[in-house]
Amino acid sequence: GQNIDQPTEMTATEGAIVQINCTYQTSGFNGLFWYQQHAGEAPTFLSYNVLDGLEEKGRFSSFLSRSKGYSYLLLKELQMKDSASYLCAVTPGGYQKVTFGTGTKLQVIP
């Protein structure tokens, strides 16, 4: 089975840095996704980590440790528009279904 945990809600200040953690326990692992979802909209792709380490893409970075079953999404220089839900998702071995966590609702305040 798959079990993915991430905090339900977080609040951070505009201009600050926030780290959203995700831990997972899965039968097999082929990659971990992070998506951003604004209310009423479909998720948008942020990152896909297959190997251990940090991948940086502009203000967003994603880290993966396969041995620890752990990932985080780092958002720098927070902007008000970053207020959204951030979804962690894992795919087991092979191109099978992608299993989502419940998402972390991030609120950015002035």
Next chain:
Amino acid sequence: GAVVSQHPSRVICKSGTSVKIECRSLDFQATTMFWYRQFPKQSLMLMATSNEGSKATYEQGVEKDKFLINHASLTLSTLTVTSAHPEDSSFYICSARDGTSGKAFFGQGTRLTVV
């Protein structure tokens, strides 16, 4: 970047009618496509997984005769909601997985309202 196009974005239909939703990967071949539904303020719920040329695998509790999925090509999957009822009103979202990179991208979603 990879684009997944989903149509229609919004649809209102009468109870008892059927609605077809299309999901296309525009610039990559999608070996696998996923269909989700999402109720307000709730998580994505996977309905089914489809691989090109084979029958879809439905999640427990999802009626395969009510939610017909066809994945006829590597760039197109359709979801047909048959004999729709008001309780089927929801946000339906498709996701297509790039067979080369392994990355999965979402369509824009379809907001279905059954009256």
